[in-house]
Amino acid sequence: MxxxxxxxxxxxxxxxxxxxxxxxxxxxxxxxxxxxxxxxxxxxxxxxxxxxxxxxxxxxxxxxxxxxxxxxxxxxxxxxxxxxxxxxxxxxxxxxxxxxxxxxxxxxxxxxxxxxxxxxxxxxxxxxxxxxxxxxxxxxxxxxxxxxxxxxxxxxxxxxxxxxxxxxxxxxxxxxxxxxxxxxxxxxxxxxxxxxxxxxxxxxxxxxxxxxxxxxxxxxxxxxxxxxxxxxxxxxxxxxxSSLQPYELRKLHILNLAHTYLVDQWLTLDLTDSITYVREAMQEPKLRNALSEVMETEVLPVLALELPNMDLNVYWQSTLERFDNPFLDHRLKDIAQYHNDKLSRRIQPVVVMAKNYAIPTPKLSDALKRKNISNINDKTTLL
The missing domain is CATH 3.40.50.720 (NAD(P)-binding Rossmann-like Domain)
Incomplete structure (x- = not known):
């Protein structure tokens, strides 16, 4: 009514x-x-x-x-x-x-x-x-x-x-x-x-x-x-x-960072012709394993110290479920827009935080070194 x-x-x-x-x-x-x-x-x-x-x-x-x-x-x-x-x-x-x-x-x-x-x-x-x-x-x-x-x-x-x-x-x-x-x-x-x-x-x-x-x-x-x-x-x-900052950082450096790192690996492994959507990327062991490893060994340990009162593991598991959504056609090509800028905003701050806690971040650092990489002949990839 x-x-x-x-x-x-x-x-x-x-x-x-x-x-x-x-x-x-x-x-x-x-x-x-x-x-x-x-x-x-x-x-x-x-x-x-x-x-x-x-x-x-x-x-x-x-x-x-x-x-x-x-x-x-x-x-x-x-x-x-x-x-x-x-x-x-x-x-x-x-x-x-x-x-x-x-x-x-x-x-x-x-x-x-x-x-x-x-x-x-x-x-x-x-x-x-x-x-x-x-x-x-x-x-x-x-x-x-x-x-x-x-x-x-x-x-x-x-x-x-x-x-x-x-x-x-x-x-x-x-x-x-x-x-x-x-x-x-x-x-x-x-x-x-x-x-x-x-x-x-x-x-x-x-x-x-x-x-x-x-x-x-x-x-x-x-x-x-x-x-x-x-x-x-x-x-x-x-x-x-009381404050939105922990929620903003959690979203930016888990959900958004995971999207950007997934795109980095998608480009680096030259899977752009065979994989279109996030849900397909999560079915590819090379991509899923790379994402899980960087989150569990680099991102979550850093954020656990930076955001000690947030439910980071629960949020990460819910993020994985969202990426696995079989009904969602979320194009990796769309996430890849402004890729360099997203690397700077989503990944680089975690690398900086990690240095404060003496936590090594070799995989995140490698992703930052790959700025300007492009395996797609499309201007939207790295604007």
Missing amino acids: RQPLSQASIVQFGTSRFLLGHVAAFASSAIAEEGSREAVLVVQTSARPEGKAKANALAHQDSYPLHIKGLRNGVPVEEHLSVSSVAGCLVAQDDWEALERHFIQTARWVISNTGDSGYDVAGDTSLSAVPASFPGKLTKLLYARFKAQRPGLTLLPCELIGSNGQVLKEIVSSLARKDYQDAHFSTWLDVECCWVNTLVDRIVSAPLEPVGAVAEPYALWAVQQAPCLIMPFEHPAIEVV
Whole structure:
């Protein structure tokens, strides 16, 4: 059953399959299992035709399908769920007045996942009738709420940017100072609104048409505690933590590092023509053994000293299950994009940490020496 719009206290910017398979799905579960009343209004932020088509489906369907496919404790999982937390969907370009009215009267939380360039303002102004950028739209809506003398909101961005809540706050605050020159509004943004850093982790691998998603069983939404924080609902995948840094480092240097080291070995062993997906790489003993050995002899011993209170072995085993997912077509060629940069961000810091603990890292060091290696005649490999 569709939730009433009057209960859509969560305004979600973005119709991406990730959000459909992550936050909106958690909200639906909370409504069904825990009696939560907090539904979602989805906002399509761009005017792209495919985005508008998805927004139209979200606006008119009572629910959408979410297929969970993968491994859980070594057992194949295939679940077909129905997500019914979405009470409506508005296209910012076409429905601005309705969006502003809802933002003023009903919103309590703001969720966003606007892509890698989602925080790019690029000369935008919130004084436009409909600002082009997400920060521009958000600033304009927050100013309307401020002028209506409404309480501040809690903002829970999900973009994969370090300290995303604080980064978004600084961008919006800068726009507010430039566009409105209202010290009271700036104080309201700083004091009345709650800007929260979060970290998301789930592979939502494919869309379903006209709207829906396919996701892996694993899911995490780590939310950094703040004195002002009140979450809209509870869910087993949500962890409210004192600091996100250990979670960010664990993800970067286990999940992300493992992907990059797998690509390094895939290139080095010249398996690019015979192996396409991560799941296929994990079935190749040369690749699986190389990955397991470097993690167990170099990466995990270092991280165990650097992050002594984190469940690193459990996380590594769950990562292996995710890599083994027989339903996931995760292309190694895609992971290989910006490979040199990923070697620097994901592997090099572990080598530096290891020196502090006198732990040898010959395999990781060899991978760093292979920067600029390329066995694929494709410009996306090592941009």
